[in-house]
Amino acid sequence: MQATATQTNPIISFKHVNKIYDNGTVGLKDINFDIPRGQFLVVVGLSGAGKSTLLRTINRMHEITSGEVLVDNESVSDYKGKALRHLRRQIGMIFQNFNLVKRATVEKNVLSGLVGYYPTWRCVLGLFTPHDRKRAFQALDRVSLTKKLFSRADELSGGQQQRVAIARALMQDPKIMLADEPIASLDPRTTKAVMDTLKRLNREDGITVIVNLHSVELAREYADRIVGLRSGELVYDEPIDQVTEAGLNQIYQTKPEA
Numbered sequence: 001m002q003a004t005a006t007q008t009n010p011i012i013s014f015k016h017v018n019k020i021y022d023n024g025t026v027g028l029k030d031i032n033f034d035i036p037r038g039q040f041l042v043v044v045g046l047s048g049a050g051k052s053t054l055l056r057t058i059n060r061m062h063e064i065t066s067g068e069v070l071v072d073n074e075s076v077s078d079y080k081g082k083a084l085r086h087l088r089r090q091i092g093m094i095f096q097n098f099n100l101v102k103r104a105t106v107e108k109n110v111l112s113g114l115v116g117y118y119p120t121w122r123c124v125l126g127l128f129t130p131h132d133r134k135r136a137f138q139a140l141d142r143v144s145l146t147k148k149l150f151s152r153a154d155e156l157s158g159g160q161q162q163r164v165a166i167a168r169a170l171m172q173d174p175k176i177m178l179a180d181e182p183i184a185s186l187d188p189r190t191t192k193a194v195m196d197t198l199k200r201l202n203r204e205d206g207i208t209v210i211v212n213l214h215s216v217e218l219a220r221e222y223a224d225r226i227v228g229l230r231s232g233e234l235v236y237d238e239p240i241d242q243v244t245e246a247g248l249n250q251i252y253q254t255k256p257e258a
């Protein structure tokens with residue numbers, strides 16, 4: 001069989017990645033795997049398994065202790081200044097608590113996604129061009145929220161706020177979207193709206209999406225592939241058509257005593 005581009009050219013690679021926090025806690029232990037371009041990857045595992053740590057090594061919110069993280073075949077560990085800013089522009093991120101400026105309008109929150117492109121003072125002063133505003137409107141359209149353009153962020157439901165956060169990330173024109181427990185504080189209906197939005201961006205825009213989830217059911221519903229972490233180690237890695245209940249249970253077993 002002929003190798004496809006995604007097989008030969010992963011967008012992200014972890015090579016023997018270890019992360020030990022300053023207090024000695026092992027965050028990640030010898031992580032090795034590739035993420036093909038355009039994949040919808042879900043990372044599952046118990047609380048403290050290392051999911052957030054893993055995600056944050058990709059955009060260098062966390063530094064690794066050893067090994068290599070490659071984005072587009074380039075090791076990002078030594079990136080500084082311009083190179084690091086360029087890396088972070090390509091990677092959108094959303095969080096459990098949305099991280100919006102609650103008293104600001106939806107439009108202003110979305111426009112703040114341009115902070116990686118403009119000096120911060122320009123964003124703070126709100127010096128955006130008509131073209132920027134048009135892009136903010138288009139980003140909100142992608143998450144079906146144009147009607148809320150001039151609402152204050154804290155007037156929106158949790159699910160809507162998370163979609164504003166997604167629109168803000170879209171302003172970066174990202175190749176990769178990291179989502180750290182994006183639905184942990186949402187009810188089932190709004191959860192579906194957020195997960196469907198991420199899936200649509202993955203399918204229609206080709207954005208590689210990596211989501212940390214506690215819910216195995218949601219992982220099975222949305223993922224192309226599921227990886228499982230336990231105590232910082234990769235203990236599970238299967239494409240969705242090979243995921244089984246028994247396999248998933250293995251992620252949640254506690255380690256036998258040595």
Ligand SMILES: Nc1ncnc2c1ncn2[C@@H]1O[C@H](COP(=O)(O)OP(=O)(O)OP(=O)(O)O)[C@@H](O)[C@H]1O
Nearest residue numbers: 021023025026027046047048049050051052053054
């Ligand atoms: N800044 C830190 N300093 C020290 N240890 C940390 C730090 N951040 C995380 N840890 C530890 O690293 C391990 C992995 O944490 P991490 O937050 O990545 O797990 P997680 O799977 O995302 O958990 P959760 O689902 O609760 O968010 C845990 O033992 C955690 O206590």
